[in-house]
Amino acid sequence: MQKYREIGLKLTPQRLAILEYLDGNTSHPSAEDIYREVKKRFPTMSFATVYNTLEVLRKRGNLLELTIDPERKRYDPNTSPHHHLICLRCKKIVDVHVDYRIDLPQKERESFEVFGNHIEFYGICNNCKQKGGVMNGSV
Amino acid sequence: MQKYREIGLKLTPQRLAILEYLDGNTSHPSAEDIYREVKKRFPTMSFATVYNTLEVLRKRGNLLELTIDPERKRYDPNTSPHHHLICLRCKKIVDVHVDYRIDLPQKERESFEVFGNHIEFYGICNNCKQKGGVMNGSV
DNA sequence: TACTAAATTAGAATAATTCTAAAAAACGTT
DNA sequence: AACGTTTTTTAGAATTATTCTAATTTAGTA
Incomplete structure (x- = not known):
């Protein structure tokens, strides 16, 4: 900005x-x-x-x-290129500034022009975890 | 299923x-x-x-x-764990079956319980590319 | 065959986002 | 500083995906 x-x-x-x-x-x-x-x-x-x-x-x-x-x-x-970690409960999102180098197989690169990628890590943040609750499919 | x-x-x-x-x-x-x-x-x-x-x-x-x-x-x-490639134009999604091993920095692993990750590759599929159109921010 | 809990249905409700048309404001030019 | 044009703002309506509701139907079991 x-x-x-x-x-x-x-x-x-x-x-x-x-x-x-x-x-x-x-x-x-x-x-x-x-x-x-x-x-x-x-x-x-x-x-x-x-x-x-x-x-x-x-x-x-x-x-x-x-x-x-x-x-x-x-x-x-x-x-700038970076990734994210999201809490499945409260939807808090934090940045992950790590440059993983990730290549696509030839097959996909042939059928798409690939611009980039983005990794989404998901889990539960400490704040939500301490609040407790069940940890089944409902998150 | x-x-x-x-x-x-x-x-x-x-x-x-x-x-x-x-x-x-x-x-x-x-x-x-x-x-x-x-x-x-x-x-x-x-x-x-x-x-x-x-x-x-x-x-x-x-x-x-x-x-x-x-x-x-x-x-x-x-x-089963896999990733995806999406066409920004037509929203076609294809599977990417590659096992990238991706670790989070200690810092984030301390503040979250991380369950997994998912990589989203994005681009334009051949089908949409040949149909043409401008390639600015509007995709 | 009868019971009961769970599933289906049509339609209403909700929530995020987009659209609309009129009024207001930015900015280049006088 | 005022003008004119084009863009932006605004309130509210419209749209779209998804969820909810309450009545009816049905699967699976007794």
Whole structure:
């Protein structure tokens, strides 16, 4: 999120607020997280603005849309290659900054143009584990 | 899907139809794909039955719920560890049967109980590539 | 064959996301 | 500083995937 150097983008206060909220944010917020936060400063803020802005940032390559949480999309302003660890209970997501080198077999590389990969580690975070509960298929 | 040995499950014709459709299926169908197909044989079939059955199978460990396609959940009757390659355009998903061994750093293993991992490779399949179109952030 | 718990059904409800059309605002140009 | 054009914001409606509900039906057992 190169601070405020948003060449080619109209810099509105709402967008700035979203950018500031995202800048350095490692909580992998959902659209609603962002909406709730920014709405504090701009009470008329609408969901459409959040989604529009996120889409614009994604198209510019400044934001990753994560498909890890089965309930909602999560967003990551850190666009450098990295992986994620998610808690199956509370859906907390943390970064995994390790450069695993992973190659695809020739067969798949022939039938796809592969752009990259992303590893999703899954488990239960300490916080949820201490809260207890059964550990069957229901997680 | 151990054929018809559904101990502890009431074996209804609708469930059998779903099981048969899933058996050996590597297309990673969505709930709607399953619904559409099974409805041919059982025109009164409802979505609730599909979702209920999928949930029962998942809880029994006979089905994986994939969170890869940003638009809908996809299901995989192959529960042995493997990975996936998805086309960002048409959302086709293919299996990747390679055993990468991937370890998490100590730091993360301390704050989570990690059950496993899953690699998502992403790109554009040949079919979509030949159809052309721009290759910007919009995919 | 009868019982009972579990499954199916149609449709309503919910939740995330997208769309719409009108009003407002950014930014380059006067 | 005001103007004009194009983009953005807004409130709310619309859409889509998924879940829930309550009544009816059915599988599996006694």
